[in-house]
Amino acid sequence: MNALASVWPAFAGFDWPWLLVALPLPWLVRRLLPPLRDDGPALRVPWSARVRELAGGVTHGGGRGARVPALAWIGWALLCVAAARPMAWGEAVQPPDVGRELMLAVDLSASMGERDMVLGGEVVDRLTAAKAVIADFLERRQGDRVGLLVFGRSAYALAPPTTDLASVREQLADTVVALAGRETAIGDAIGLGVKRLQSQREGQRVLVLLTDGVNTAGMLDPLKAAGIAADEDVRIHTIAFGGEGEALSVFGFRLPSGGSEIDEATLARIADMTGGRSFRAADTESLAQIYAEIDQLEPIEHPGEALRPRLERYPWPLAAALCCGLLAVPLAWRRRRLA
Structure with missing residues (x-):
């Protein structure tokens, strides 16, 4: 031979x-x-x-x-x-490899348990609505590498950037409110996301951060963390998610009860510092539209493996x-x- x-x-x-x-x-x-x-x-x-x-x-x-x-x-x-x-x-031949490199950060603080979202005609809490939208976002990905981190009082990485999106969906489905603490450490979540994305190629480091509150815990200030992200060429898209608070039922009518405060100004500043975009989602439908828009914002094409x-x-x-x-x-x- x-x-x-x-x-x-x-x-x-x-x-x-x-x-x-x-x-x-x-x-x-x-x-x-x-x-x-x-x-x-x-x-x-x-x-x-x-x-x-x-x-x-x-x-x-x-x-x-x-x-x-x-x-x-x-x-x-x-x-x-x-x-x-x-x-x-x-x-x-060296076919182009089209995909996305994303890190998803999901808030699990106590306020994510507010039942002010509607999903499939039923009133659900914010985390349940967010998990449904993000799971659908992951279901439609092809050729992407997506990681998952969650944060409350502390930030934890549940899945590194991977093409095994089924495992990312499973990790997301297992999350519960206050799993990482009842407070909100936005700065620590950004810092952990930057650390996890350092191994990715420049221009492909993207963090999508979803939260419904203000920074109340953690070692790192959110704006300082955003500065570190900008230095590391990590682009951050922020999503302020939440309705009018816990829905009260009076004679069959749902009434808002005030809701939790969202620091939209800081989130917008974080996105602006890193070259990302800031969004506001008041319900499940608008959150789904935001993730669809992010899907259009982050296409990445790079040479694939020579075969x-x-x-x-x-x-x-x-x-x-x-x-x-x-x-x-x-x-x-x-x-x-x-x-």
């Missing part, structure tokens, strides 16, 4: 090389099987010896004394080579075997005419 590769540099080997063991099969059959016994002609004539001589001395029924044309051996060898499926390397495709080359030996068969027919017919 190495010798063949030196003659044919693009040769990539055989896909089914074990079929090459059939090459000596006809020779083994001729050597191992005894020729059929010839008890003599049914009708003896004076010129029978001359007839056998003209026939080439072929023993009745074929056998060890049968003369096999060279084209038959060549055709059989070519058929075996074709059956083994010879492969060749094609020209190297050399393996190409089928069995038609060549198969066509050569067919030519041998076609040539053998007139040669056999000519031999018989001469006989």
